Amino acid sequence: xxxxxxxxxxxxxxxxxxxxxxxxxxxxxxxxxxxxxxxxxxxxxxxxxxxxxxxxxxxxxxxxxxxxxxxxxxxxxxxxxxxxxxxxxxxxxxxxxxxxxxxxxxxxxxxxxxxxxxxxxxxxxxxxxxxxxxxxxxxxxxxxxxxxxxxxxxxxxxxxxxxxxxxxxxxxxxxxxxxxxxxxxxxxxxxxxxxxxxxxxxxxxxxxxxxxxxxxxxxxxxxxxxxxxxxxxxxxxxxxxxxxxxxxxxxxxxxxxxxxxxxxxxxxxxxxxxxxxxxxxxxxxxxxxxxxxxxxxxxxxxxxxxxxxxxxxxxxxxxxxxxxxxxxxxxxxxxxxxxxxxxxxxxxxxxxxxxxxxxxxxxxxxxxxxxxxxxxxxxxxxxxxxxxxxxxxxxxxxxxxxxxxxxxxxxxxxxxxxxxxxxxxxxxxxxxxxxxxxxxxxxxxxxxxxxxx
Amino acid sequence: xxxxxxxxxxxxxxxxxxxxxxxxxxxxxxxxxxxxxxxxxxxxxxxxxxxxxxxxxxxxxxxxxxxxxxxxxxxxxxxxxxxxxxxxxxxxxxxxxxxxxxxxxxxxxxxxxxxxxxxxxxxxxxxxxxxxxxxxxxxxxxxxxxxxxxxxxxxxxxxxxxxxxxxxxxxxxxxxxxxxxxxxxxxxxxxxxxxxxxxxxxxxxxxxxxxxxxxxxxxxxxxxxxxxxxxxxxxxxxxxxxxxxxxxxxxxxxxxxxxxxxxxxxxxxxxxxxxxxxxxxxxxxxxxxxxxxxxxxxxxxxxxxxxxxxxxxxxxxxxxxxxxxxxxxxxxxxxxxxxxxxxxxxxxxxxxxxxxxxxxxxxxxxxxxxxxxxxxxxxxxxxxxxxxxxxxxxxxxxxxxxxxxxxxxxxxxxxxxxxxxxxxxxxxxxxxxxxxxxxxxxxxxxxxxxxxx
Numbered sequence: 001x002x003x004x005x006x007x008x009x010x011x012x013x014x015x016x017x018x019x020x021x022x023x024x025x026x027x028x029x030x031x032x033x034x035x036x037x038x039x040x041x042x043x044x045x046x047x048x049x050x051x052x053x054x055x056x057x058x059x060x061x062x063x064x065x066x067x068x069x070x071x072x073x074x075x076x077x078x079x080x081x082x083x084x085x086x087x088x089x090x091x092x093x094x095x096x097x098x099x100x101x102x103x104x105x106x107x108x109x110x111x112x113x114x115x116x117x118x119x120x121x122x123x124x125x126x127x128x129x130x131x132x133x134x135x136x137x138x139x140x141x142x143x144x145x146x147x148x149x150x151x152x153x154x155x156x157x158x159x160x161x162x163x164x165x166x167x168x169x170x171x172x173x174x175x176x177x178x179x180x181x182x183x184x185x186x187x188x189x190x191x192x193x194x195x196x197x198x199x200x201x202x203x204x205x206x207x208x209x210x211x212x213x214x215x216x217x218x219x220x221x222x223x224x225x226x227x228x229x230x231x232x233x234x235x236x237x238x239x240x241x242x243x244x245x246x247x248x249x250x251x252x253x254x255x256x257x258x259x260x261x262x263x264x265x266x267x268x269x270x271x272x273x274x275x276x277x278x279x280x281x282x283x284x285x286x287x288x289x290x291x292x293x294x295x296x297x298x299x300x301x302x303x304x305x306x307x308x309x310x311x312x313x314x315x316x317x318x319x320x321x322x323x324x325x326x327x328x329x330x331x332x333x334x335x336x337x338x339x340x341x342x343x344x345x346x347x348x349x350x351x352x353x354x355x356x357x358x359x360x361x362x363x364x365x366x367x368x369x370x371x372x373x374x375x376x377x378x379x380x381x382x383x384x385x386x387x388x389x390x391x392x393x394x395x396x397x398x399x400x401x402x403x404x405x406x407x408x409x410x411x412x413x414x415x416x417x418x419x420x421x422x423x424x425x426x427x428x429x430x431x432x433x434x435x436x437x438x439x440x441x442x443x444x445x446x447x448x449x450x451x452x453x
Numbered sequence: 454x455x456x457x458x459x460x461x462x463x464x465x466x467x468x469x470x471x472x473x474x475x476x477x478x479x480x481x482x483x484x485x486x487x488x489x490x491x492x493x494x495x496x497x498x499x500x501x502x503x504x505x506x507x508x509x510x511x512x513x514x515x516x517x518x519x520x521x522x523x524x525x526x527x528x529x530x531x532x533x534x535x536x537x538x539x540x541x542x543x544x545x546x547x548x549x550x551x552x553x554x555x556x557x558x559x560x561x562x563x564x565x566x567x568x569x570x571x572x573x574x575x576x577x578x579x580x581x582x583x584x585x586x587x588x589x590x591x592x593x594x595x596x597x598x599x600x601x602x603x604x605x606x607x608x609x610x611x612x613x614x615x616x617x618x619x620x621x622x623x624x625x626x627x628x629x630x631x632x633x634x635x636x637x638x639x640x641x642x643x644x645x646x647x648x649x650x651x652x653x654x655x656x657x658x659x660x661x662x663x664x665x666x667x668x669x670x671x672x673x674x675x676x677x678x679x680x681x682x683x684x685x686x687x688x689x690x691x692x693x694x695x696x697x698x699x700x701x702x703x704x705x706x707x708x709x710x711x712x713x714x715x716x717x718x719x720x721x722x723x724x725x726x727x728x729x730x731x732x733x734x735x736x737x738x739x740x741x742x743x744x745x746x747x748x749x750x751x752x753x754x755x756x757x758x759x760x761x762x763x764x765x766x767x768x769x770x771x772x773x774x775x776x777x778x779x780x781x782x783x784x785x786x787x788x789x790x791x792x793x794x795x796x797x798x799x800x801x802x803x804x805x806x807x808x809x810x811x812x813x814x815x816x817x818x819x820x821x822x823x824x825x826x827x828x829x830x831x832x833x834x835x836x837x838x839x840x841x842x843x844x845x846x847x848x849x850x851x852x853x854x855x856x857x858x859x860x861x862x863x864x865x866x867x868x869x870x871x872x873x874x875x876x877x878x879x880x881x882x883x884x885x886x887x888x889x890x891x892x893x894x895x896x897x898x899x900x901x902x903x904x905x906x
Binding site: 022024025027031032034035037041060061062063064065067070071073074075076077079080081082083085086087089090091092093094108109110112113116117119120121123124140143144145146147173174179181183186187188189190191194196204205206207208209210211212213300302305 | 475477478480484485487488490494513514515516517518520523524526527528529530532533534535536538539540542543544545546547561562563565566569570572573574576577593596597598599600626627632634636639640641642643644647649657658659660661662663664665666753755758
């Protein structure tokens with residue numbers, strides 16, 4: 001392992017009313033936040049004022065409404081909200097430094113469409129965009145794209161591998177100095193500095209060039225969130241940030257070592273990829289106050305929501321009839337390739353949790369690391385994960401908004417800064433600069449790199 | 454024809470440095486405007502301060518670079534710029550009233566992706582979005598989407614018909630009052646007020662619902678730009694605004710009468726669809742100054758650019774060898790279905806124009822109506838087209854930016870206002886309100902309409 005910076009990276013993973021499943025019912029939450037641009041602009045600015053590396057938005061190309069039984073979903077707040085690329089574009093023009101990462105699926109986009117949207121977000125934000133590559137998980141998505149069933153993981157990842165290559169190739173279409181724009185001669189671009197892609201592969205034929213010039217960070221940062229084996233393989237080759245879910249330091253360390261260990265095979269260094277587990281933090285002035293805040297949120301969950309959550313995660317409708325205060329049934333098994341259900345079942349079996357207890361344990365963070373405590377005790381744990389090589393930083397998942405982010409920014413960030421582990425102001429202007437990631441020089445003519453460094 | 458408002462509608466059709474083919478070489482143009490968000494925000498605000506109904510952006514899913522001979526395109530400024538949906542999203546959060554219309558193709562998008570992007574732009578702008586439906590024209594686009602050749606017009610329009618229906622259906626997924634968001638009971642949405650689409654057609658199977666709620670204008674305004682027969686048929690059934698190109702009032706009147714005459718067959722009224730021809734205006738304090746400004750722009754065109762333009766429009770590379778100061782060759786013919794080449798050839802033959810003269814005539818406006826003069830003489834002509842039922846308004850195509858828009862806003866708009874033909878301030882906040890278009894009530898439960906009107 002090469003020498004590592006001691007600076008912790010922070011993302012703000014924003015969901016309209018917050019990450020807790022009942023966040024929208026919290027007295028401090030704005031129930032219609034998912035349709036309120038000004039709400040998002042305000043919380044992005046809060047994160048920017050605190051020096052966060054980025055805001056991060058999830059996505060799916062379908063609504064979470066249960067198609068057979070819409071009434072079953074009526075307690076769910078994330079059924080309809082903004083599309084993240086447009087939302088981040090709107091936020092881009094009202095912020096100046098913070099990175100802007102949107103999730104988008106390789107399974108239902110075409111690479112030219114997606115490469116363009118992200119390149120444009122990157123250009124208009126002055127080099128602050130990131131693309132969180134996912135292959136989609138909801139059955140509802142398939143049915144919005146001419147399919148009855150979601151493709152199998154192998155097929156999705158085979159497409160994703162080629163999709164990532166095409167997208168990165170399109171982002172190399174124009175060299176950084178391709179546009180002399182010389183009014184006197186009338187020459188707008190230098191034809192020697194274009195690189196059309198002319199890709200012909202199993203899934204895509206894409207000629208290029210992209211019709212968007214490169215941004216000041218070269219191209220968007222590539223983020224990934226899958227922790228399955230094909231997800232890890234793709235991430236080790238192409239990702240620059242990994243967003244991941246771990247309940248324990250041991251699990252995080254094993255993942256961290258595995259991913260970083262795969263990098264040299266692709267000619268990559270450990271510092272070329274940042275691993276950022278999700279953290280769901282509940283901050284109090286005392287440990288007791290933090291616990292009380294956490295339990296207030298938990299008390300807002302309806303029992304029906306808990307059972308529906310488990311039935312959905314494990315894809316077993318029978319769980320709707322399961323007695324909520326008994327352990328999960330013995331017959332429940334999971335497909336080892338789907339990492340989140342496996343993690344939840346293992347947790348429930350290990351600790352003998354009832355259905356209600358399992359749901360309450362993961363309700364807010366959906367399998368991510370949940371911590372409550374004072375700023376000092378939270379920073380102790382973040383430092384332990386960072387210093388123990390379980391993380392390069394964290395994707396912070398505020399329990400509810402804006403209060404949950406305000407608590408973190410008001411108490412945890414200053415404690416991180418006091419200990420010298422987090423920036424007090426931005427040193428650069430691009431997401432790559434914040435994250436300390438290398439500039440993607442052009443493979444054919446690395447002119448900018450030669451001139452600038 | 455029913456009683457018509459006497460108010461002229463105005464769109465600002467924005468291209469980075471302006472519409473003239475050599476606009477970027479003008480001393481007053483910012484050559485890198487196509488990569489400068491602040492440039493676009495400033496001109497959108499200029500148009501908003503003047504009370505324009507909307508800004509309008511063109512699009513193609515490919516670069517105008519000649520793939521066989523990139524050097525041949527080196528004088529072209531529109532080879533790489535922002536993607537319009539992301540750009541308008543960024544502009545949305547810095548403006549408050551002006552409509553925001555982006556072009557997007559039904560040939561290479563999937564309807565769920567496109568319906569979502571525009572619904573989200575509509576939501577975050579407070580009901581100001583419009584979608585200009587096109588079926589694409591560039592061969593380069595096909596080659597970015599797994600095809601060797603662009604599909605034939607019949608195939609493109611068959612897909613576009615179904616695409617438009619699916620998109621509008623997805624925009625009806627949620628009733629306006631579908632979200633009680635009741636914290637006490639925990640009910641976020643009312644399952645009786647969702648309308649999944651469950652569409653199964655020749656081109657698309659889309660279950661829905663869309664995962665974006667409706668905006669305050671119901672859904673984006675549907676704009677169309679095709680003037681071919683299948684384009685007219687589709688527009689008469691689905692469009693709410695038509696952007697069109699005419700050189701003469703007679704041509705505009707014939708088009709206007711044809712389109713408005715088709716509406717009753719679809720149960721639509723004349724005022725349900727606004728016809729807005731493009732206008733390329735050069736404004737001067739005197740007629741002589743206007744002509745001088747126009748000729749200054751024309752003088753910036755390189756002869757090679759003129760021949761390449763004609764070779765491209767007519768898809769005949771032999772025109773590159775044609776003597777620029779002779780009339781178009783006798784052998785040149787056009788496919789009657791492609792409306793723009795037919796219009797240009799007819800113009801050249803009618804007036805006996807040389808290749809250079811034809812190009813100079815249409816260079817700036819690419820077949821649209823070019824006028825130069827004082828504010829009063831320009832308004833005379835706009836009024837004549839409006840009062841003669843050739844137009845419900847105009848899509849203004851500034852020759853260069855920002856100067857060409859500043860001239861129009863500073864001189865022509867005040868003259869229109871003085872004559873009582875254009876608003877002095879916005880009466881509403883949505884694009885539909887500006888254009889006087891009906892609110893799209895929900896076909897199943899027109900609750901909002903009943904309650905509000």
